[in-house]
Amino acid sequence: xxxxxxxxxxxxxxxxxxxxxxxxxxxxxxxxxxxxxxxxxxxxxxxxxxxxxxxxxxxxxxxxxxxxxxxxxxxxxxxxxxxxxxxxxxxxxxxxxxxxxxxxxxxxxxxxxxxxxxxxxxxxxxxxxxxxxxxxxxxxxxxxxxxxxxxxxxxxxxxxxxxxxxxxxxxxxxxxxxxxxxxxxxxxxxxxxxxxxxxxxxxxxxxxxxxxxxxxxxxxxxxxxxxxxxxxxxxxxxxxxxxxxxxxxxxxxxxxxxxxxxxxxxxxxxxxxxxxxx
Amino acid sequence: xxxxxxxxxxxxxxxxxxxxxxxxxxxxxxxxxxxxxxxxxxxxxxxxxxxxxxxxxxxxxxxxxxxxxxxxxxxxxxxxxxxxxxxxxxxxxxxxxxxxxxxxxxxxxxxxxxxxxxxxxxxxxxxxxxxxxxxxxxxxxxxxxxxxxxxxxxxxxxxxxxxxxxxxxxxxxxxxxxxxxxxxxxxxxxxxxxxxxxxxxxxxxxxxxxxxxxxxxxxxxxxxxxxxxxxxxxxxxxxxxxxxxxxxxxxxxxxxxxxxxxxxxxxxxxxxxxxxxxxxxxxxxxxxxxxxxxxxxxxxxxxxxx
Numbered sequence: 001x002x003x004x005x006x007x008x009x010x011x012x013x014x015x016x017x018x019x020x021x022x023x024x025x026x027x028x029x030x031x032x033x034x035x036x037x038x039x040x041x042x043x044x045x046x047x048x049x050x051x052x053x054x055x056x057x058x059x060x061x062x063x064x065x066x067x068x069x070x071x072x073x074x075x076x077x078x079x080x081x082x083x084x085x086x087x088x089x090x091x092x093x094x095x096x097x098x099x100x101x102x103x104x105x106x107x108x109x110x111x112x113x114x115x116x117x118x119x120x121x122x123x124x125x126x127x128x129x130x131x132x133x134x135x136x137x138x139x140x141x142x143x144x145x146x147x148x149x150x151x152x153x154x155x156x157x158x159x160x161x162x163x164x165x166x167x168x169x170x171x172x173x174x175x176x177x178x179x180x181x182x183x184x185x186x187x188x189x190x191x192x193x194x195x196x197x198x199x200x201x202x203x204x205x206x207x208x209x210x211x212x213x214x215x216x217x218x219x220x221x222x223x224x225x226x227x228x229x230x231x232x233x234x235x236x237x238x239x240x241x242x243x244x245x246x247x248x249x250x251x252x253x254x255x256x257x258x259x260x261x262x263x264x265x266x267x268x269x270x271x272x273x274x275x276x277x278x
Numbered sequence: 279x280x281x282x283x284x285x286x287x288x289x290x291x292x293x294x295x296x297x298x299x300x301x302x303x304x305x306x307x308x309x310x311x312x313x314x315x316x317x318x319x320x321x322x323x324x325x326x327x328x329x330x331x332x333x334x335x336x337x338x339x340x341x342x343x344x345x346x347x348x349x350x351x352x353x354x355x356x357x358x359x360x361x362x363x364x365x366x367x368x369x370x371x372x373x374x375x376x377x378x379x380x381x382x383x384x385x386x387x388x389x390x391x392x393x394x395x396x397x398x399x400x401x402x403x404x405x406x407x408x409x410x411x412x413x414x415x416x417x418x419x420x421x422x423x424x425x426x427x428x429x430x431x432x433x434x435x436x437x438x439x440x441x442x443x444x445x446x447x448x449x450x451x452x453x454x455x456x457x458x459x460x461x462x463x464x465x466x467x468x469x470x471x472x473x474x475x476x477x478x479x480x481x482x483x484x485x486x487x488x489x490x491x492x493x494x495x496x497x498x499x500x501x502x503x504x505x506x507x508x509x510x511x512x513x514x515x516x517x518x519x520x521x522x523x524x525x526x527x528x529x530x531x532x533x534x535x536x537x538x539x540x541x542x543x544x545x546x547x548x549x550x551x552x553x554x555x556x557x558x559x560x561x562x563x564x565x566x567x568x569x570x571x572x573x574x575x576x577x578x579x580x581x582x583x584x
Binding site for chain 1: 327354355356360362364365366368369370379380382383384425
């Protein structure tokens with residue numbers, strides 16, 4: 001299995017599309033950092049104008065942590081799109097290239113092929129998130145320094161600088177699970193067709209539709225929110241509340257994990273029965 | 279000793295209403311170069327895909343090396359090398375890297391030396407570093423053969439291995455197949471549209487149509503069993519034809535031009551016909567018997583269509 005995963009990783013990182021996500025993050029995050037560096041104080045003053053009447057702020061709130069939080073909040077909707085570019089291609093790409101035939105006439109089980117490709121996709125997801133974390137958190141901290149993190153939700157939370165880093169790690173850990181659901185979904189779609197465009201577009205469509213459904217405040221739609229995985233994906237932000245609502249986080253983690261397991265096994269079931277006609 | 283390498287019984291594949299392979303039976307013996315023939319849509323590729331477990335049969339049984347394919351898939355595939363239709367590769371990888379990956383998947387120790395030997399054998403050693411996307415169709419076909427031979431398999435399944443090759447390339451591949459069979463004792467399952475090729479190199483063959491076996495046997499036996507097509511050069515074909523009317527020879531005439539008669543007769547009848555014509559003052563300049571797999575194939579598939 002390790003050999004198979006190694007082969008899949010080697011194939012993955014020799015494809016141009018694998019780097020799109022890294023390039024997108026590598027371009028987007030510095031733009032956000034520069035923009036916040038130049039106009040961040042104005043933004044912060046505007047965002048905190050109401051509470052400034054009641055509180056006096058001491059120290060520099062425009063620091064690396066705030067920028068990292070801002071990036072995470074801004075990109076959590078968009079990072080899934082970068083994941084589906086790779087997830088949608090993992091199986092369908094083999095069909096398009098005709099390499100299914102070459103791969104499946106070797107003495108290796110379909111279970112191994114499916115699992116190794118999925119693990120490769122999972123590693124890619126982790127690497128992409130690690131890269132995002134590196135650029136958005138560590139580079140921001142290097143450039144802008146550390147300090148208290150102010151988080152504006154329904155309430156205002158201000159976290160001491162030594163109480164912040166673990167929250168980022170936990171949020172990124174949660175993001176791994178969230179994005180693995182996205183990966184699993186695009187992987188399932190990828191097993192159904194013989195062209196990668198279909199699964200990529202279909203996955204994006206599902207994500208967009210679910211995000212829209214989750215955002216509309218109509219009673220009937222509110223009632224279906226718990227059944228939409230995107231609702232649970234947003235729970236990373238619970239790590240930036242005090243106290244952290246661990247029950248909510250654990251529930252959502254279990255729901256997301258269940259999605260991953262079910263989607264993976266459906267993919268496996270389909271792929272094991274699939275006639276290779278391409 | 280059971281020398282059967284492939285044993286197929288009652289093999290059937292249905293795609294909804296379409297029956298692509300219908301109760302097919304075939305046997306391939308050790309050391310055979312087995313020609314697998316049939317018109318387009320006959321079910322050849324579907325059969326080959328079932329032999330390689332790319333497609334699940336709807337019914338029947340496939341046994342390879344004496345083992346059931348569905349039970350011993352990996353053990354069987356470890357001993358098979360194959361090209362299925364056009365060979366496709368990871369275009370963004372080099373020829374060498376493609377073979378290296380396949381070697382690792384097979385799980386046998388495929389050394390760098392072995393990869394280079396195989397590339398040398400198929401004439402691609404100078405391009406081993408080139409990405410496959412820069413290869414011509416013929417080069418991909420050669421690389422396809424290289425990947426099929428990489429792990430030194432006992433059984434080699436080749437689906438149209440010479441498609442897209444130039445005449446020189448076709449001859450090289452044909453010579454290579456003969457070398458693999460005669461010198462290395464490999465069993466070859468060869469599907470090809472180039473019937474001349476199959477006639478030259480195959481020892482046994484099967485013709486299928488509409489997913490069913492039409493005929494199976496050794497190439498020489500099958501060709502012997504059919505009439506020869508004989509071109510007889512005479513001084514006057516019309517006179518010769520007239521003389522043959524209302525005799526047993528009449529039904530043998532298949533074509534005629536000014537000085538040529540084409541008749542379909544068996545080998546023993548050639549001398550008799552020659553004598554018959556000469557005794558009736560027809561000057562016979564030459565008699566050229568021809569017998570080709572192509573004629574046989576067309577005849578047998580036409581008959582099976584009826």
